[in-house]
Structures are given as structure tokens and as C-alpha cells.
Amino acid sequence: MDLFAALATLPLAPLRGLLAVAKAIQSEADRQLYDPGAARGQLEQLESAERSGDLSAEERERAEREIVGRLVATPPGKAQTKNGEEGQG
Incomplete structure (x- = not known):
């Protein structure tokens, strides 16, 4: 019966592969978006741009605020537990 199921779902293999790639891309994008190291680098770039006159103090x-807001926000797929620790949601 397993052989029959494998043959019956064979046309869906490209779709499953595409979904796996999409999940991997989403996971990497979330990792980079919520990475404290990347945020620190962005903050340093902002400081440098302001010093060089390319950016106003208001900008x-x-x-x-946007960068820090991303860091304090709960990333998708993470749930906040009652004691404040992050867990898988």
C-alpha cells in the first residue's frame, strides 16, 4: 500500500519541494530580521550616516525606533511563556 500512496502523490512532489524551499527562505529571513548582531550593525550604520551628514537626527x-522595535517584538513562531521566556509556539 505504501508504494501505491507514493505513486499517487508523486505529482505533488514539486509542490512539496517548493514549500520546503519557501519555509527555508522564511526561516532565514526571520533569523536575519530578529538577529541582535545584525541590528547592532544597522545601528552603527545609522550613527555613521548621521555623523557624515547623510541622515538627519530625526531620521x-x-x-x-524601528530597529529596536523589531528586537523587542516576539518573532513569528515564538510564543511568550508566563515567566517571560520564549518558547516554540
């Missing part, structure tokens, strides 16, 4: 503050 820098707005961008900093």
Missing part, C-alpha cells in the same frame, strides 16, 4: 531616531 536616525525613527530608524532606531
